[in-house]
Amino acid sequence: MRMLINVPETVVADGLRGMAAAHPDLVVDVDNRVVVRRDAPVAGKVGLVSGGGSGHEPLHAGFVGPGMLSAACPGEVFTSPVPDQMVRAAAAVDSGSGVLFVVKNYTGDVLNFDMAAELAEDEGVQVARVLVDDDVAVADSTFTAGRRGTGATLFVEKIAGALADEGAPLERVEAMARRVNESARSFGVALSSVTTPAKGTPTFDLPPGELELGIGIHGEPGRERRPMMTSGEIADVAVHAVLEDLRPAGPVLVLVNGMGATPLLELYGFNAEVQRVLSERGVTVARTLVGNYVTSLDMAGCSVTLCQVDEEMVRLWDAPVQTPALRWGR
Incomplete structure (x- = not known):
């Protein structure tokens, strides 16, 4: 194992200490594992x-700040945060206008956020919950009942976060978050396995010269394995899978996302192929984001997320955001 860590047991705490040093505009509670925007x-x-297991950075702590999340709860690597973290986060950001939990559809996350919502409400905090379940590859996979929550989480957090910053009430912010999730679909591809610090070896076997279509962000199985394909062939499969499920009737946001170990040069080349397929299918692209945003540690690979948008959603996407991993308009 060759990793830039001290010991596996402290990898999350070490990362949070480094985040605190790099971003003084955040309040990073290393002991209790809560990251909060300083003005909350x-x-x-x-x-x-929002929150979830660590290893998917910059999701979620990297999206805390004006225009996006108020707080994030990082769990251990690929492990759900616990309800106490979520209750602390809710209490830290509640101004009396309520709190929205954005939850990726993984069994541990769902159970713990549900429990946290009940505990927070017992303490007088009004809580709404939105479940992100955008992965079209498989249903009822490892960790999930139903579809997995993946790249659409970024769209939900950005668009709902912008609306919240405008002072919209909880009911409207919740409705927008649900609309974004319902309008978004994703499909991922693995070119290599992922290696967790605790295990120190690849979590699954992917022989040389093969790739896995429809992989999950924890290394969960996908739809099928095939011999290695070109960037254009992968784009054909991934975009087709998303469009067959989403069937957009208007313009879309595009996220071309790296899984952690794919160079940006390759991602931009892959984006060119994604744009080609969308053009061939007559789909209008409103905005495109390319980079490593919803990752899986050291996995090589990519995912495509499309979200059908209207004018309000595009306006909220374009609204200023100032977080460690996403910033524009200020």
Whole structure:
């Protein structure tokens, strides 16, 4: 195992200490594993809280800041955060306008966020929950009942976060988050396995010269394995799978996402192929984001997320955002 770590047991805490040193605009509670924007709670503003297992950076802590999340709860690597973290986060960001939990559809995340919502409400915090389940590859896979939550999480957090920053009430922010999730679909591809610090070896066997179509962000099985394909062939398969399920009737946001170990040069080349397929299918692209945003540690590979948008959603996407991993308009 060759990793830039001290010991596997402290990898999350070490990462959070480094984040605190790099981003003084965040309040990073290393012991309790909660990351909060420094100006929280903001009067009259709905708080947005998300979280999940570490190893998917910059998701979620990298999206904390004005225009996006109010707080994030990082769990251990590929392990759900616990309800106490979520309750602390909700209390830290609640201004009296309520808190929205954005939850990826993994069994541990769902159970713990549900429990946290009940505990927070017992303490007088109004909580709404939105489940992200955008992966079209498989249903009822490892870790999940139903579809997995993947790249659409970024779209939900950005668009709902912008609306919350405008002072919209909780019901409207929740409705927008649900609309974004319902309008988004994703499909991922693995070119290599993922290696967790605790295990130190690849979590699954992917022989040389093969790839896995429809992989999950924890290394869960996909739809099928095939001999290695070109970037254009992968784009054909991935975009087709998304469009067959989404069937957009209007313009789309595009996220071409790296799984952690794919160079940006390759991702931009892959984006060229994704744009080609969309053009051939007559799909209009409103905005495109390319980079490593919803990752799986050291996995090589990519995912494509499309979200059908209207004028309001594009306006909220374009609204200013100032987080460690996503920033524009300021």
